[in-house]
Amino acid sequence: MQFQLSDELIQNLEILIEEKNDAELLLLLEEVHPADIAEIITELDLDEATYIIKLLNSEKTAEALMELEEGVRERILDNLSSKEIAEELEEMDTDDAADIIAELSEERQQSVIAEIQDEEHADNIVELLRFDEDSAGGLMAKELVKVNENWSVTGCMAEMRAQAENVTRVHSIYVVDDKNKLKGRLSLKDLITAPSKANISDVYIPKVDYVNVHTPGDEVARIMQKYDLEAIPVVDEMGRLVGRITVDDIIDFIKDEADRDYQMAAGISEDVEADDSILKHTRARLPWLILALLGGFISVTVLGTFEGAMEQYGALFFFVPLIAAMAGNVGVQSSAIVLQGLANNTLRGSLMNRLVKEVGLSLLNGVVLAVMLTLGGTYLLGFDLIYGVTVGISLISVIVIASLIGTFVPIILDKQGIDPAMATGPFITTSNDIFGILIYFSIAKAILGF
Amino acid sequence: MQFQLSDELIQNLEILIEEKNDAELLLLLEEVHPADIAEIITELDLDEATYIIKLLNSEKTAEALMELEEGVRERILDNLSSKEIAEELEEMDTDDAADIIAELSEERQQSVIAEIQDEEHADNIVELLRFDEDSAGGLMAKELVKVNENWSVTGCMAEMRAQAENVTRVHSIYVVDDKNKLKGRLSLKDLITAPSKANISDVYIPKVDYVNVHTPGDEVARIMQKYDLEAIPVVDEMGRLVGRITVDDIIDFIKDEADRDYQMAAGISEDVEADDSILKHTRARLPWLILALLGGFISVTVLGTFEGAMEQYGALFFFVPLIAAMAGNVGVQSSAIVLQGLANNTLRGSLMNRLVKEVGLSLLNGVVLAVMLTLGGTYLLGFDLIYGVTVGISLISVIVIASLIGTFVPIILDKQGIDPAMATGPFITTSNDIFGILIYFSIAKAILGF
Missing domain, CATH: 3.10.580.10 (CBS-domain)
Structure with missing residues (x-):
């Protein structure tokens, strides 16, 4: 019973638009839900989309416009006159109308509002525009x-x-x-x-x-x-x-909040979609990469201080990305759990309990992985047993410290009133890389004595 | 106007429960919404919580029980008789009642259902239990x-x-x-x-x-x-x-789906909460860490093949974690964008367009970062210019390849009918670590000739 968008339907529509066969178009789209009209419009090119919007009655297209992605909607609205936009807005609830108007340029806003016939509707929209869009005033509709x-x-x-x-x-x-x-x-x-x-x-x-x-x-x-x-x-x-x-x-x-949290955890700081411009993507992504680069400078420096080990124990350096990766992964896991607990308000019990639990958990995981690493390093990769033991012991310490950083940095940020969602993704992996490498070489130095 | 949970209220309740002062307790909780009762119950110990559940009428506690986290609810239900649970279920809508019963042991289920007085209600619940909990049948209620x-x-x-x-x-x-x-x-x-x-x-x-x-x-x-x-x-x-x-x-x-996606991206494969047992956490987290460890073995091997460079160009090894981190971060960024596009059905246009765009974006980011790296490596960290240039050129290539892997692996998985959400977090960072290091040393070898 659900509507299915097909290439056939789109081709059919394109031919009818080309022929300007309005009667057939209206018949074909008569029973189609506005949300599905929006899907169709996204598949058409701009002129075809505008043709459909102008052809159908505003009651239907108003709802379809609301369902469109912002980028697509913007391009279509650019193709409509202020009067045509005003007609669409008349059919919308005040909250939706205000959201659409807010996307227009200052100048365009005024000319569109002036074209709205229903004065009370226009008044209501203007009132809603005054509120911050993420506040209850910005979210509410006047209709009740x-x-x-x-x-x-x-x-x-x-x-x-x-x-x-x-x-x-x-x-x-x-x-x-x-x-x-x-x-x-x-x-x-x-x-x-x-x-x-x-x-x-x-x-x-x-x-x-x-x-x-x-x-x-x-x-x-x-x-x-x-x-x-x-x-x-x-x-x-x-x-x-x-x-x-x-x-x-x-x-x-x-949904928007969940998308934002997900992007934040992936090191994307602005709300971007796959189809946004390269410039917008760069603005959202580059800052986190620069942070990671600066963190990288620190890890280069840390490794440089252990240069003395290279001659006798050069193989230690081969294990650096492994240790760094484990520290990063463990940190991201721990921080994700804590961040969800903070967001859903399910984080309870004392900090001491949490500390004991996190140490227990990471010791358990760390020992299992360290045994695998020692055996794998020695028998699979063929390094001397002393290397296997050294990286194994280091791995346990790195995992414990990484999980503590992943757990407590977000908690501390939250207590300081800073958004704890900062403390995941690139931030946690970068800092855990540095600490992981430092711990690894310090322990190796203690064991091997270089 | 909102209810605020305070330590004072909890202490007050604990004293009243201790004194078995039912009249005062009922008065205090009379106006409290069941969702808030659930919050209060979570703060009390098990015996106190059970006392409150038994004291209040089922109409209120039924809804409070629904709002509790599964773990807390399970412990409380263990403290109630089958008859007491049945009384709670009588007050619930059939879908909620079926969800609760599904959490009980097989044996307990039968004895609880037998205690439900309203036979039609019991029939309806039994009918709902037959459906998969993630299907429409498992989500629906009979009340309409x-x-x-x-x-x-x-x-x-x-x-x-x-x-x-x-x-x-x-x-x-x-x-x-x-x-x-x-x-x-x-x-x-x-x-x-x-x-x-x-x-x-x-x-x-x-x-x-x-x-x-x-x-x-x-x-x-x-x-x-x-x-x-x-x-x-x-x-x-x-x-x-x-x-x-x-x-x-x-x-x-x-919300549950969003939480699951977020956890998946962080390398957590089961739905876990901060308060779950260490064993459950290990089951959710260890498999991904083992994957990362096995990936680490490969990177150790890759680095081992470039051992010959160590004597003359040892400093190249200092930049390994930096290169690996950049590859991982870029890959996670790209895959997050694609995964959200797939989930929200907003990924449009041909693969070729996407390829051109992704290469353009990563070239832009790559060049900016490479210039910073070359300058920073040479003037800040004091390495020879040839190192700075080598790692800079490598970084551009690594970023381009990492972003292509992050973009196209999820798209290919999706086309194969495999859940593309697999292709992020530990999976992408691990594979990008390996490719990043391989590209880095191959380019360094070509430039420096070792």
């Missing part, structure tokens, strides 16, 4: 259903019918007083099961979760997830109901 | 509101009032025929705005997204995200309506 606590259930049903026309989905009905202050909520279910003679003030639920326009987006996401909310009302500084945030926006927010 | 297409709107409202009592949230009303086959849907909004004399068959929407009991969970998540659905009906092989999946379960699913 609210009733006055002094109304009757019957009167309320009538009013609801009118208001609900403008709201895509009714999650909760919010109850306000005469000053528009949020008093509580009411579900549609409560409303239809309430005696029709009752007053709203008799049946509403006075306990309602809400956030302030300035609440950060990740806090909103946390609250909505924790309490399984499908929508949350937003109040202003005076406690007046000014908007609501729905769960679909929060799903996008959660 | 459905109406027959032949009913009138008025009759429907009455029936709805009855059905809605058992359903926490009404997202959509599903319309079925006499054989329980899914025909379409109706929103509560449509129902209250429809003329009361109409028949359901006149007002329902025949277009409805649905999934089959066997649809994989990630496909369900993709559909619900793409079409912004808050609930989706599930049908069996005969097209009969058997359950529905709500968006809050899908949010949990998305």
